[in-house]
Amino acid sequence: MTPIRRERRTLIRTSARGLVAITASAAAVAGMFVAGAAAHAAAPLQVTTVAGGLTIPWGAVVAPDGTVLTGERAGRFVAVRPGGQRVNVNADLSKIFEVNEAGLMGLALDPRFSDNRRVYSCQAEYTVPGAFAVPEPLAGAPIPAPQTGQTTRVVSWRVSADWTRMLRERTLLSGIPVNSSGSRAGCGLAVTADSIWVGTGDSGIPSVAQDRKSLGGKVLHIGLDGRPAPGNPDPRSPVYSLGHRNVQGVAVAPGSGRVYGIEQGTSRDDELNLIVAGGNYGYRPDRTPLIYDESVPMTDAVRVPGAIGPVWSSGAPTIATPGLAFLPDSGWGPYSGGLVVTALKGQRLVFLKLSEDGRRVVSKTEALENAHGRLRGAAVAPDGSLVLTTSDGDGSDRILRVRWAG
Numbered sequence: 581m582t583p584i585r586r587e588r589r590t591l592i593r594t595s596a597r598g599l600v601a602i603t604a605s606a607a608a609v610a611g612m613f614v615a616g617a618a619a620h621a622a623a624p625l626q627v628t629t630v631a632g633g634l635t636i637p638w639g640a641v642v643a644p645d646g647t648v649l650t651g652e653r654a655g656r657f658v659a660v661r662p663g664g665q666r667v668n669v670n671a672d673l674s675k676i677f678e679v680n681e682a683g684l685m686g687l688a689l690d691p692r693f694s695d696n697r698r699v700y701s702c703q704a705e706y707t708v709p710g711a712f713a714v715p716e717p718l719a720g721a722p723i724p725a726p727q728t729g730q731t732t733r734v735v736s737w738r739v740s741a742d743w744t745r746m747l748r749e750r751t752l753l754s755g756i757p758v759n760s761s762g763s764r765a766g767c768g769l770a771v772t773a774d775s776i777w778v779g780t781g782d783s784g785i786p787s788v789a790q791d792r793k794s795l796g797g798k799v800l801h802i803g804l805d806g807r808p809a810p811g812n813p814d815p816r817s818p819v820y821s822l823g824h825r826n827v828q829g830v831a832v833a834p835g836s837g838r839v840y841g842i843e844q845g846t847s848r849d850d851e852l853n854l855i856v857a858g859g860n861y862g863y864r865p866d867r868t869p870l871i872y873d874e875s876v877p878m879t880d881a882v883r884v885p886g887a888i889g890p891v892w893s894s895g896a897p898t899i900a901t902p903g904l905a906f907l908p909d910s911g912w913g914p915y916s917g918g919l920v921v922t923a924l925k926g927q928r929l930v931f932l933k934l935s936e937d938g939r940r941v942v943s944k945t946e947a948l949e950n951a952h953g954r955l956r957g958a959a960v961a962p963d964g965s966l967v968l969t970t971s972d973g974d975g976s977d978r979i980l981r982v983r984w985a986g
Contacts, residue, residue: 635652641699772837891939901930
């Protein structure tokens with residue numbers, strides 16, 4: 581049997597498995613977590629492998645020419661050209677702080693990439709020699725993981741025409757907290773024509789999510805020059821919203837410009853939030869100053885008056901939701917123009933169709949459950965397909981391409 585035939589057989593078997601998973605789950609879960617949300621029939625998806633042999637590829641972007649770029653959490657950029665050629669991109673990632681959740685994380689492509697070849701990354705880095713990591717604290721225990729000389733930064737890069745090199749241009753934003761355990765360090769990016777949206781984790785420190793002076797547990801908004809964007813609640817600060825636990829994905833709705841963040845919950849309630857200026861989304865784990873209390877609600881309306889509730893939440897248990905993308909207006913059947921969310925622990929995709937005002941979910945379908953492992957990054961390619969990264973961490977992670985086959 582030739583290698584091509586072997587790959588084709590695997591694709592058919594994998595796709596069939598995915599269809600079975602969708603059929604079984606759609607009826608069972610529809611409306612379970614979102615009151616009034618309707619279910620659609622099984623989503624006919626086609627899944628192919630773009631590249632394999634990776635280790636925790638986190639973010640992913642797709643260039644106008646179809647080249648897929650991803651970054652492995654430990655500190656390596658990998659590009660896959662339209663013909664399938666894989667390129668290990670030469671870039672200076674020598675300062676990457678890779679511990680637990682921290683490392684090379686979210687990626688975003690400049691809307692004018694064809695002209696400026698610019699890519700943005702969110703990455704945890706050592707800031708002083710001799711910085712060290714410590715084990716992540718047990719839930720509910722006093723926090724023994726201080727800052728020991730590391731921070732998370734938003735960085736701009738220039739990519740060479742042949743994709744063999746990325747030159748670091750500048751640090752646009754620094755000071756996003758990450759403690760020495762790498763806990764709750766997720767960082768997601770979305771870029772528009774004139775600004776950058778950054779979702780951050782609260783670094784496992786009790787007071788951070790509600791601290792307006794901290795950049796952790798927030799959605800941040802900066803200009804392309806790194807300065808606070810116009811319209812921020814405090815014109816001197818990049819903080820746009822607060823009260824978040826771990827925002828690993830941010831997406832801007834085409835047309836309306838609405839901003840959404842996807843964040844991972846505690847033991848329950850991963851959340852999709854519609855982000856508004858100055859909004860407090862109610863996460864407050866500081867019942868005592870030194871205890872990170874994850875028994876609190878994700879949206880604590882009692883201890884955080886006026887807390888904004890989610891557009892969608894997973895309920896219990898969580899499925900661990902890191903990736904978020906808006907689908908094209910056509911080519912995706914009933915979910916055209918909707919949202920897709922990836923799940924690590926839940927090992928699935930969640931398709932959400934929003935109401936006209938964007939404040940509630942009107943239909944939901946789960947797909948590919950347990951078919952392709954832990955799903956992390958999500959990006960829409962110029963041809964309308966969905967590009968995903970898997971995150972099993974065993975050296976066999978992949979970049980996948982998903983198409984609607986209905």
